[in-house]
Amino acid sequence: xxxxxxxxxxxxxxxxxxxxxxxxxxxxxxxxxxxxxxxxxxxxxxxxxxxxxxxxxxxxxxxxxxxxxxxxxxxxxxxxxxxxxxxxxxxxxxxxxxxxxxxxxxxxxxxxxxxxxxxxxxxxxxxxxxxxxxxxxxxxxxxxxxxxxxxxxxxxxxxxxxxxxxxxxxxxxxxxxxxxxxxxxxxxxxxxxxxxxxxxxxxxxxxxxxxxxxxxxxxxxxxxxxxxxxxxxxxxxxxxxxxxxxxxxxxxxxxxxxxxxxxxxxxxxxxxxxxxxxxxxxxxxxxxxxxxxxxxxxxxxxxxxxxxxxxxxxxxxxxxxxxxxxxxxxxxxxxxxxxxxxxxxxxxxxxxxxxxxxxxxxxxxxxxxxxxxxxxxxxxxxxxxxxxxxxxxxxxxxxxxxxxxxxxxxxxxxxxxxxxxxxxxxxxxxxxxxxxxxxxxxxxxxxxxxxxxxxxxxxxxxxxxxxxxxxxxxxxxxxxxxxxxxxxxxxxxxxxxxxxxxxxxxxxxxxxxxxxxxxxxxxxxxxxxxxxxxxxxxxxxxxxxxxxxxxxxxxxxxxxxxxxxxxxxxxxxxxxxxxxxxxxxxxxxxxxxxxxxxxxxxxxxxxxxxxxxxxxxxxxxxxxxxxxxxxxxxxxxxxxxxxxxxxxxxxxxxxxxxxxxxxxxxxxxxxxxxxxxxxxxxxxxxxxxxxxxxxxxxxxxxxxxxxxxxxxxxxxxxxxxxxxxxxxxxxxxxx
DNA sequence: TACACATTATTTTTT
DNA sequence: ATAATGTGTA
Numbered sequence: 001x002x003x004x005x006x007x008x009x010x011x012x013x014x015x016x017x018x019x020x021x022x023x024x025x026x027x028x029x030x031x032x033x034x035x036x037x038x039x040x041x042x043x044x045x046x047x048x049x050x051x052x053x054x055x056x057x058x059x060x061x062x063x064x065x066x067x068x069x070x071x072x073x074x075x076x077x078x079x080x081x082x083x084x085x086x087x088x089x090x091x092x093x094x095x096x097x098x099x100x101x102x103x104x105x106x107x108x109x110x111x112x113x114x115x116x117x118x119x120x121x122x123x124x125x126x127x128x129x130x131x132x133x134x135x136x137x138x139x140x141x142x143x144x145x146x147x148x149x150x151x152x153x154x155x156x157x158x159x160x161x162x163x164x165x166x167x168x169x170x171x172x173x174x175x176x177x178x179x180x181x182x183x184x185x186x187x188x189x190x191x192x193x194x195x196x197x198x199x200x201x202x203x204x205x206x207x208x209x210x211x212x213x214x215x216x217x218x219x220x221x222x223x224x225x226x227x228x229x230x231x232x233x234x235x236x237x238x239x240x241x242x243x244x245x246x247x248x249x250x251x252x253x254x255x256x257x258x259x260x261x262x263x264x265x266x267x268x269x270x271x272x273x274x275x276x277x278x279x280x281x282x283x284x285x286x287x288x289x290x291x292x293x294x295x296x297x298x299x300x301x302x303x304x305x306x307x308x309x310x311x312x313x314x315x316x317x318x319x320x321x322x323x324x325x326x327x328x329x330x331x332x333x334x335x336x337x338x339x340x341x342x343x344x345x346x347x348x349x350x351x352x353x354x355x356x357x358x359x360x361x362x363x364x365x366x367x368x369x370x371x372x373x374x375x376x377x378x379x380x381x382x383x384x385x386x387x388x389x390x391x392x393x394x395x396x397x398x399x400x401x402x403x404x405x406x407x408x409x410x411x412x413x414x415x416x417x418x419x420x421x422x423x424x425x426x427x428x429x430x431x432x433x434x435x436x437x438x439x440x441x442x443x444x445x446x447x448x449x450x451x452x453x454x455x456x457x458x459x460x461x462x463x464x465x466x467x468x469x470x471x472x473x474x475x476x477x478x479x480x481x482x483x484x485x486x487x488x489x490x491x492x493x494x495x496x497x498x499x500x501x502x503x504x505x506x507x508x509x510x511x512x513x514x515x516x517x518x519x520x521x522x523x524x525x526x527x528x529x530x531x532x533x534x535x536x537x538x539x540x541x542x543x544x545x546x547x548x549x550x551x552x553x554x555x556x557x558x559x560x561x562x563x564x565x566x567x568x569x570x571x572x573x574x575x576x577x578x579x580x581x582x583x584x585x586x587x588x589x590x591x592x593x594x595x596x597x598x599x600x601x602x603x604x605x606x607x608x609x610x611x612x613x614x615x616x617x618x619x620x621x622x623x624x625x626x627x628x629x630x631x632x633x634x635x636x637x638x639x640x641x642x643x644x645x646x647x648x649x650x651x652x653x654x655x656x657x658x659x660x661x662x663x664x665x666x667x668x669x670x671x672x673x674x675x676x677x678x679x680x681x682x683x684x685x686x687x688x689x690x691x692x693x694x695x696x697x698x699x700x701x702x703x704x705x706x707x708x709x710x711x712x713x714x715x716x717x718x719x720x721x722x723x724x725x726x727x728x729x730x731x732x733x734x735x
Numbered sequence: 736t737a738c739a740c741a742t743t744a745t746t747t748t749t750t
Numbered sequence: 751a752t753a754a755t756g757t758g759t760a
Contacts (some may be wrong), residue, residue, distance in 0.1 A: 069750085070749085070750080071750085098748060099750050100750085124749090143743090143755095143756095146744090199749095199750055200750095202750095269746080270748075271749080273747080273748065273749095274748080274749065274750085333746085372746095372747070372748080372749070373746055373747045374746075374747075374748080375745090375746045375747090376746085395748095395749085432736090432737085434736075436736050437736085438736085512743085513737075548750075549750090565747080565748060566748080567747085567748045568748085568749090568750075586746090586747095589746095589747060589748085591746090591747065592748090593746075628751085629746075629751045630744090630745070630746080630751080631752080632751095736760100737756105737759100737760090738759090738760085739757100739758090739759085739760095740756100740757085740758080740759095741752100741755100741756085741757075741758095742755080742756075742757090743753100743754085743755075743756090744752105744753090744754085744755090745751105745752085745753080745754090
C-alpha cells in the first residue's frame with residue numbers, strides 16, 4: 001500500500017464523512033482531541049481513522065494501542081475496522097479496556113513488582129472478603145464500617161493513583177476508626193503474598209514500573225512499539241488511567257511526536273463516582289501542546305424535538321466546554337411527559353405504549369426502558385411478563401457473579417494458582433467435608449505466624465499432629481486432588497479437566513442431589529460454564545477473560561425490548577426510549593447530591609442528557625406520585641429535570657389531579673395523594689426514653705435527625721445528612 | 736458443625 | 751420486600 005496512491009485516489013471509506021469527521025480521520029500526526037457530541041458519528045470517525053492508519057501504511061496493527069471503555073466497545077471496534085478493510089480480521093493490535101491492556105502488560109513484567117506472572121485478578125467480592133479478614137484481625141467493627149464501603153474508599157484512592165505511601169495516615173478520616181490507610185497498606189501486602197491484584201492494581205503496578213528509572217527500558221520498549229494511540233470515552237478516564245496513558249504517550253524529545261488521539265464528550269461524563277475526572281479532557285491541550293481540537297457537532301441520530309430537549313436540559317449545567325449540536329433531521333414528535341399515580345401505573349402505561357408501537361410495526365429491539373437504578377427494572381419485568389412483551393434486562397445479576405459459578409471458578413483458580421487463598425477458602429468446605437470455621441481459623445493462624453499461604457499451611461500442618469486425624473486426612477485428600485488436577489493441566493483439554501474437577505470434587509453432585517428450588521438452574525449454569533470454555537485456548541486464557549470481562553454476553557437474538565440502566569445505555573441508540581422514575585431523590589439520585597453536591601447534580605443532569613439522546617424518534621419521560629421504597633410508601637415529587645425540559649418540545653399528558661411540578665408551565669391543580677398514616681404516636685425504648693414524631697434524635701453512625709414516623713420500635717428518621725433511614729429506637733437517643 | 740431463626744441493611748451507577 | 755448476615759440451639 002503506497003501513501004501516494006491512497007492520497008491521490010480517495011479511499012472509499014473516506015466518502016460520506018462530513019468535514020470535521022474527515023479531519024478527525026486524517027489528522028494523524030501529533031496529538032488530537034475530538035470532542036464528539038452524542039450521535040455525531042464518533043465511532044464511525046474512530047474506526048475509519050484506525051482503518052486509515054492501517055490502509056495508508058503508516059503503521060502495522062501491532063503498532064497501534066486502542067483503548068475503549070468497555071469490552072463490548074472493543075469488540076465492536078474490532079469488527080468495524082475489519083469491515084472497513086474488506087473483512088479480514090485485524091490481528092495483533094493492542095485493543096481493549098484500560099484494565100485488559102494493563103493486565104496484558106503486567107503479565108509480562110509481573111516480576112518487577114514482586115508478582116508471579118500467573119497472578120490472580122480479584123473481583124470485588126474477593127476484595128471485600130480479604131479486607132474483612134484484615135479488619136477482623138485489627139479488631140475493627142465490620143458492621144459499623146463494612147468491608148464493601150472501605151474497599152470503595154480504597155478503590156477511589158487507587159483511581160487517583162495513590163498508594164498507601166502517598167497518603168498521610170489520617171486521610172481516611174473517621175473510616176475504620178481512623179485506620180483506613182493502615183488497612184490499605186496491609187491489604188496491599190496481603191495481595192502480594194497472595195500473588196494477586198485487584199482491578200486498580202493492574203494500572204497502578206504498571207505506572208509504578210513505568211516510573212521506575214531502573215526499568216526505563218520497559219517504557220522505552222512500549223514507546224518504540226506504539227506509533228499510534230487512540231482513546232475512546234476520554235471524559236470517563238480516572239487519574240490512574242490518565243497517568244498510565246500519559247506515560248505511554250509522552251515520549252520525550254527524541255521519541256518523535258505523540259500520535260495520540262483522545263475522543264470524548266464532557267457532557268456525557270457519568271462516571272465521576274468511580275473516580276473519572278472530566279478535568280482530564282479539559283487539560284488535554286496543556287498535556288499535549290499543539291493538539292488539534294476537532295468538534296463533531298452534527299447529530300445524525302435524533303429528531304429535532306429530541307435534540308432540542310436534550311440541549312435544553314444540558315444547558316443548565318455550568319461546568320461544560322459547550323458544544324452546539326444541530327441536526328438536519330425533521331422535528332418529529334414532541335417528547336411525551338407523563339405523571340402517574342405510582343410505579344405500578346407507570347409500568348402499566350409504559351407497557352401500553354410499547355404495545356401501541358408494536359401495533360404500528362415498530363421493532364421491539366428498537367425500544368428501550370432506561371432506569372436510574374437497577375431495582376427499578378423489576379416493576380417493568382413483572383408488567384411485561386403479564387402483557388407478553390418480550391424483554392431482556394441488561395446488567396442485572398451477572399453470570400459470573402452467581403454463587404455456583406464463583407464456586408466452580410474458585411476450584412479452577414486454586415488449580416491455576418495454588419496460593420490463591422481466597423479461592424481455596426471459598427471451596428475448602430464446599431461441598432461439606434467437615435472442614436468448618438474452626439479448622440480454617442487454625443490454618444490461617446498458622447499461616448499468619450509463618451507468613452505463608454493457606455495452601456502452604458495445609459501442606460505443613462498435615463505433616464504434624466496438630467489437627468484432628470479426621471480433619472488431617474480430609475485435608476490431605478483434598479490437597480492430593482488438587483495436585484492431581486494440576487498435573488493434568490498441560491496434558492488434558494481444559495474443558496474436560498473442568499468437567500472432571502466438578503465431578504470428582506463432588507461439587508456437581510452436590511447440586512444434582514439438592515432439592516433446593518434453584519438447584520436445577522445451577523446445574524445448568526455449571527454445564528454452560530464448561531461449554532463456554534470451549535471458546536478459549538487454555539485454562540489460563542479463560543480465567544483471564546472472566547476476570548476482566550464482567551459483562552453479560554447477550555445470548556439470545558430474539559426480538560425483545562431492552563431494560564437497562566442509563567449508565568449501561570451509554571453508546572447505544574434506540575428508536576423509542578422510555579425514561580421512567582424522573583422523581584426527586586431517585587433521579588437525580590439523593591445520594592449523589594448528598595455526597596457530591598452541585599457537581600453530583602450536574603453529573604445526574606448529564607445522565608438525563610445521555611438518556612434523552614439515546615432516542616432516535618420517540619422519547620417518553622414519566623414520574624410517579626407515589627413510590628414504594630424499602631418496603632414502604634413515600635410520596636415523590638417530579639424531578640427538577642422535568643421542569644428543565646424546554647416546553648416547546650414536550651407534550652404533557654399527565655393523569656388528572658396529579659401533582660404537576662413547581663414551575664408554572666405545568667398544570668398545577670396540585671392535588672396531593674393521601675398521606676399514609678403512622679400507626680403509633682410515641683414509643684418508649686429500653687432505656688426508658690419516650691419518642692414522638694417530630695422529636696430530634698441522634699444516632700451513632702448517621703448523626704442527628706428528626707423522627708418522621710414510628711412503627712413499633714422502628715423509627716423512620718430524616719437525618720440531617722444521609723437522607724431517610726429506618727432504625728430501631730435502641731440505636732438513637734434524644735438530643 | 737450445621738441448621739433454623741432473627742435481625743439488619745439494602746437501592747446507584749461498573750472495569 | 752428481600753437478601754444477606756449473624757446468633758443460638760441441636
